[in-house]
Amino acid sequence: MAQRQPLPPDMFDELCPSSLLPFRFGDKWAALIIRCLEDGPRRFSELRVPLQRVTPKVLTQSLRRLERNGLVSRTVHAAPKPAVEYALTPLGRSMLEPLKTACMWAAEHWDELLDAREQDPAL
Amino acid sequence: MAQRQPLPPDMFDELCPSSLLPFRFGDKWAALIIRCLEDGPRRFSELRVPLQRVTPKVLTQSLRRLERNGLVSRTVHAAPKPAVEYALTPLGRSMLEPLKTACMWAAEHWDELLDAREQDPAL
DNA sequence: AGGGGCGGTTACCTCCTGGATACCGAGACC
DNA sequence: GGTCTCGGTATCCAGGAGGTAACCGCCCCT
Numbered sequence: 001m002a003q004r005q006p007l008p009p010d011m012f013d014e015l016c017p018s019s020l021l022p023f024r025f026g027d028k029w030a031a032l033i034i035r036c037l038e039d040g041p042r043r044f045s046e047l048r049v050p051l052q053r054v055t056p057k058v059l060t061q062s063l064r065r066l067e068r069n070g071l072v073s074r075t076v077h078a079a080p081k082p083a084v085e086y087a088l089t090p091l092g093r094s095m096l097e098p099l100k101t102a103c104m105w106a107a108e109h110w111d112e113l114l115d116a117r118e119q120d121p122a123l
Numbered sequence: 124m125a126q127r128q129p130l131p132p133d134m135f136d137e138l139c140p141s142s143l144l145p146f147r148f149g150d151k152w153a154a155l156i157i158r159c160l161e162d163g164p165r166r167f168s169e170l171r172v173p174l175q176r177v178t179p180k181v182l183t184q185s186l187r188r189l190e191r192n193g194l195v196s197r198t199v200h201a202a203p204k205p206a207v208e209y210a211l212t213p214l215g216r217s218m219l220e221p222l223k224t225a226c227m228w229a230a231e232h233w234d235e236l237l238d239a240r241e242q243d244p245a246l
Numbered sequence: 247a248g249g250g251g252c253g254g255t256t257a258c259c260t261c262c263t264g265g266a267t268a269c270c271g272a273g274a275c276c
Numbered sequence: 277g278g279t280c281t282c283g284g285t286a287t288c289c290a291g292g293a294g295g296t297a298a299c300c301g302c303c304c305c306t
Contacts, residue, residue, distance in 0.1 A: 056285085
């Protein structure tokens with residue numbers, strides 16, 4: 001193997017996007033919410049169906065954060081019935097691609113991950 | 124737009140890979156460590172160079188966790204000098220691809236993310 | 247035999263996330 | 277006017293992630 005370069009001290013300096021974001025994106029439920037919105041706007045109570053174990057407080061928190069980061073939009077419809085719809089913004093939609101790449105990796109290697117854990121039962 | 128399907132309650136049931144892993148992978152430093160190991164094995168003190176702000180305790184924690192999950196291997200060389208080398212396993216190496224996809228997304232949309240936060244100064 | 251680098255460990259503490267539970271206000275409906 | 281659903285809030289709390297600081301054993305080198 002060729003001689004490797006030493007790792008530069010400034011490799012991850014500052015707010016480098018590649019150092020902060022990937023694979024630590026959002027909170028626990030953010031990715032799932034984005035996938036729920038893939039097919040179009042959804043209402044609060046619609047989201048609670050697949051995300052059964054998310055309490056309303058936490059769901060609100062997640063949605064607010066996604067809104068703040070410009071990935072999701074929140075629209076209140078007064079008529080005919082009061083309703084709130086959450087939808088992906090273009091930015092949110094652009095995130096579907098890397099999200100799916102990650103999902104595919106996870107699906108492909110899920111067994112290996114489980115195996116590794118079982119081979120080392122120490123926690 | 125065509126009528127959307129309602130979201131199924133079992134959409135994220137159980138340990139579905141796509142629900143657990145993507146974008147919440149590992150701890151705070153896991154992704155950075157993996158990128159540091161891309162070019163070959165590295166020693167503990169080598170990793171501390173780019174990851175300046177990681178204390179030894181936390182770095183050890185991260186590495187142990189990556190080892191447990193089968194992404195990184197730890198090898199102790201006794202001779203000629205005592206040294207410990209961390210390297211990517213094939214599984215760890217397979218993670219580089221989705222990781223880079225995520226990095227590219229972050230780099231492309233970094234400005235938009237910052238903009239969104241500034242438009243909504245409420246926290 | 248003393249010092250220094252390597253590769254950690256230990257104890258302690260803080261903050262944030264996320265969960266449980268209960269409550270609530272505005273409209274629509276009966 | 278009472279009640280139902282929708283879309284949340286308010287409060288409290290526990291666990292874990294991650295940071296700080298100090299210490300440590302081993303081996304090599306001189």
